[in-house]
Amino acid sequence: MAAEGPAGGAPERRIPVTVLTGFLGAGKTTLLNWLLAQPGADGAAVLINEFGEVGVDHLLVEKVDETLVLLDSGCLCCSVQGDLVRALKDLFMRALRREIRPFSRVLIETTGLADPAPVIHTLMEEPFIAERYRCDGVVTAVDATHALDQLGAQREAVRQVAMADRLLLTKCDLADADARAALAARLAELNPAAPQIEVHGGVPAAGGVDALFGCGLYDAAGKLPDVAAWLGEEKVRRQEAERAARAAPMAWRKGGAVVRPAAPPSRHDDSVTSYVIRFDEPLQWYGFADALGLILQVYGERILRVKGLLDVAGDPLPRVVQCVQHVAYPPSSLPAWPRSGPCSDRRSRLVFIVRELPKSEVEVILASLTGQAPAAEAA
Ligand SMILES: Nc1nc2c(ncn2[C@@H]2O[C@H](COP(=O)(O)OP(=O)(O)OP(=O)(O)O)[C@@H](O)[C@H]2O)c(=O)[nH]1
Numbered sequence: 001m002a003a004e005g006p007a008g009g010a011p012e013r014r015i016p017v018t019v020l021t022g023f024l025g026a027g028k029t030t031l032l033n034w035l036l037a038q039p040g041a042d043g044a045a046v047l048i049n050e051f052g053e054v055g056v057d058h059l060l061v062e063k064v065d066e067t068l069v070l071l072d073s074g075c076l077c078c079s080v081q082g083d084l085v086r087a088l089k090d091l092f093m094r095a096l097r098r099e100i101r102p103f104s105r106v107l108i109e110t111t112g113l114a115d116p117a118p119v120i121h122t123l124m125e126e127p128f129i130a131e132r133y134r135c136d137g138v139v140t141a142v143d144a145t146h147a148l149d150q151l152g153a154q155r156e157a158v159r160q161v162a163m164a165d166r167l168l169l170t171k172c173d174l175a176d177a178d179a180r181a182a183l184a185a186r187l188a189e190l191n192p193a194a195p196q197i198e199v200h201g202g203v204p205a206a207g208g209v210d211a212l213f214g215c216g217l218y219d220a221a222g223k224l225p226d227v228a229a230w231l232g233e234e235k236v237r238r239q240e241a242e243r244a245a246r247a248a249p250m251a252w253r254k255g256g257a258v259v260r261p262a263a264p265p266s267r268h269d270d271s272v273t274s275y276v277i278r279f280d281e282p283l284q285w286y287g288f289a290d291a292l293g294l295i296l297q298v299y300g301e302r303i304l305r306v307k308g309l310l311d312v313a314g315d316p317l318p319r320v321v322q323c324v325q326h327v328a329y330p331p332s333s334l335p336a337w338p339r340s341g342p343c344s345d346r347r348s349r350l351v352f353i354v355r356e357l358p359k360s361e362v363e364v365i366l367a368s369l370t371g372q373a374p375a376a377e378a379a
Pocket residue numbers: 022023024025026027028029030031057111112141170171172173174199200201202203305307322323329330
């Protein structure tokens with residue numbers, strides 16, 4: 001049954017959209033997988049956005065149909081006008097034409113570095129979208145083992161927490177009671193109104209699917225005053241971008257070369273970069289594990305995230321590697337190699353998201369302990 005609309009008016013027919021955010025490696029994809037396996041979440045369309053040249057997250061989501069969309073032309077908060085709007089319009093129109101199954105809600109998993117403000121602004125203000133979709137909440141995954149450091153170092157992490165309607169404290173099974181209490185106190189300073197829900201082993205301890213769904217229309221009231229200010233800045237930023245787009249031609253010729261207007265400035269900390277390391281031959285697992293362990297030990301402070309698929313000698317299945325800072329999580333396997341996309345060539349690829357850590361330093365360790373030099377050019 002459709003919910004009642006604003007002020008008790010016409011029934012609310014707009015499709016609810018949950019924005020699932022949280023810093024790199026916080027456990028967003030893990031939560032998404034749990035959620036999509038719940039009966040209350042069937043009928044959801046899912047949009048996944050990733051930071052890094054090669055997307056891995058969508059391969060880890062155990063749902064494969066045409067309502068799973070990979071937004072891969074950059075970080076959502078920078079390309080929101082293009083990618084997100086296009087994807088939501090496209091889903092709506094394709095469902096209308098019955099080219100895809102109907103969907104009753106949308107889940108957007110942002111990159112771990114996304115600023116939620118442009119995403120919320122788009123859902124609330126872009127005319128086509130705002131008429132058909134409504135923001136049903138920002139849910140932020142907060143890593144109980146790493147968040148205190150991340151909140152001190154990364155302004156994206158602070159914004160993700162401050163803008164949340166709900167805070168899901170992930171990896172509570174790995175954090176001791178003191179660490180959980182210290183984090184809970186810091187989160188309450190940044191966002192006193194948001195309920196904090198513990199997550200153990202990727203499963204919310206309370207609420208079931210309602211831990212993520214049904215937050216109600218997004219409202220900056222009740223959050224720190226900064227949140228309304230960030231949304232206000234977003235509005236100004238968007239108006240300026242529209243004015244600039246109207247004033248500038250799409251491209252012009254100068255001395256025979258086509259010159260395009262500069263892309264909007266990135267919202268991300270310039271010291272954070274990502275690169276892909278590829279191996280063309282199967283890897284020996286133990287040599288690789290030694291190399292990765294050493295890299296995390298020596299450079300963990302500068303490693304925000306590592307994830308990838310490996311072709312391990314003697315194993316027909318792709319092995320999934322996941323790390324956050326100094327921590328390597330237990331490896332798992334996918335049921336098969338992807339049939340399309342960059343990873344379909346069955347070569348090992350590792351995506352590193354780092355702060356001031358040159359690729360060459362990582363490559364030297366990998367080459368010496370695996371006995372195999374990484375491919376010259378990451379593809
Ligand atoms: N023990 C434990 N591990 C978890 C939990 N949540 C996530 N993990 C592990 O943490 C690692 C990162 O989890 P993801 O779900 O991929 O994190 P993410 O936020 O999607 O990562 P990005 O998209 O790269 O930002 C994986 O190895 C997960 O298995 C949890 O509650 N408990």
